[in-house]
Amino acid sequence: MKNKLLILMITFCALPAILLAWSENDYISSLIKKGEFSEALTLMDKSTFEPSIADKYKGQIYYGLYNPDSAIYYLEKTYRNGIQDDATIIAFSQALLWKKNFKDASSLLKQVQDKSDLDYLKVRANQHELLGELKDALKIYEKVIPAEELPYGTMERKAILLSWMKKFDASIALFDKIIDTEIVSEPLRVRCLVKKAEVIAWKKDFDTSIEILDAVVEEHPKNTAARFVKAQIFEWLGKYKDAKNLYKDILLVDKENVEAKWKLEKLLWVN
Numbered sequence: 001m002k003n004k005l006l007i008l009m010i011t012f013c014a015l016p017a018i019l020l021a022w023s024e025n026d027y028i029s030s031l032i033k034k035g036e037f038s039e040a041l042t043l044m045d046k047s048t049f050e051p052s053i054a055d056k057y058k059g060q061i062y063y064g065l066y067n068p069d070s071a072i073y074y075l076e077k078t079y080r081n082g083i084q085d086d087a088t089i090i091a092f093s094q095a096l097l098w099k100k101n102f103k104d105a106s107s108l109l110k111q112v113q114d115k116s117d118l119d120y121l122k123v124r125a126n127q128h129e130l131l132g133e134l135k136d137a138l139k140i141y142e143k144v145i146p147a148e149e150l151p152y153g154t155m156e157r158k159a160i161l162l163s164w165m166k167k168f169d170a171s172i173a174l175f176d177k178i179i180d181t182e183i184v185s186e187p188l189r190v191r192c193l194v195k196k197a198e199v200i201a202w203k204k205d206f207d208t209s210i211e212i213l214d215a216v217v218e219e220h221p222k223n224t225a226a227r228f229v230k231a232q233i234f235e236w237l238g239k240y241k242d243a244k245n246l247y248k249d250i251l252l253v254d255k256e257n258v259e260a261k262w263k264l265e266k267l268l269w270v271n
Helices: 002-034 037-044 051-064 068-080 086-098 102-109 118-130 134-147 152-164 168-179 186-202 206-219 224-236 240-253 258-266
Strands: none
Touching: 002 037, 002 051, 037 051, 051 068, 051 086, 068 086, 086 102, 086 118, 102 118, 118 134, 118 152, 134 152, 152 168, 152 186, 168 186, 186 206, 186 224, 206 224, 224 240, 224 258, 240 258
């Protein structure tokens, strides 16, 4: 009887810590699922998770933030600690693909149990993209999009792929479909506007492209992607001084922008 009472007392005392761990777990998981990675990362610094669980969450967060080096560091630790579920393997593989490590990514992808998983299929599509196997990637995206509840990110990838395949009108139409959907997030909408403008420029309709890019910058003054595409258009048109000034503007907003620095160095000869 005494032993039972002792167990009950220990359990009762430990209950707040257990409930706190459950609460933290659920909240961090919900933030990751919603894509609120920066907030999740901030909370991780105050969390009480054991190291292996913390590594897993940090790997997922950095993966969501498109930070390949940090994602690989934590996902590899998670994998080597024996947490080898499909979600971990898929994220680890994608992060390796971002670093062009095709060999290790391919080896990991073979270990995924559910080959019908939509995230797995999207990583396989990205693998085909990076290998230049565009038709194979397109087939996968066309399979995934109807199956996703919110397919707009995948639709963006398909639209980009269509532009690379020089199917410009189909690409623009798909970008428009994303842009015109009310529930699409603002960052995705803006990305698609810039990409659409770029494809329009590839069709030599520079005036329309610049009009779209100027509207993006007016609405989002710190957007450097729109300025970069406009600067490229100026280069194509031989307006090198205007291009140079735009690259300078980009560096005022983002002083570490490597592409703008490189482009500016190429135009040093312009007075």
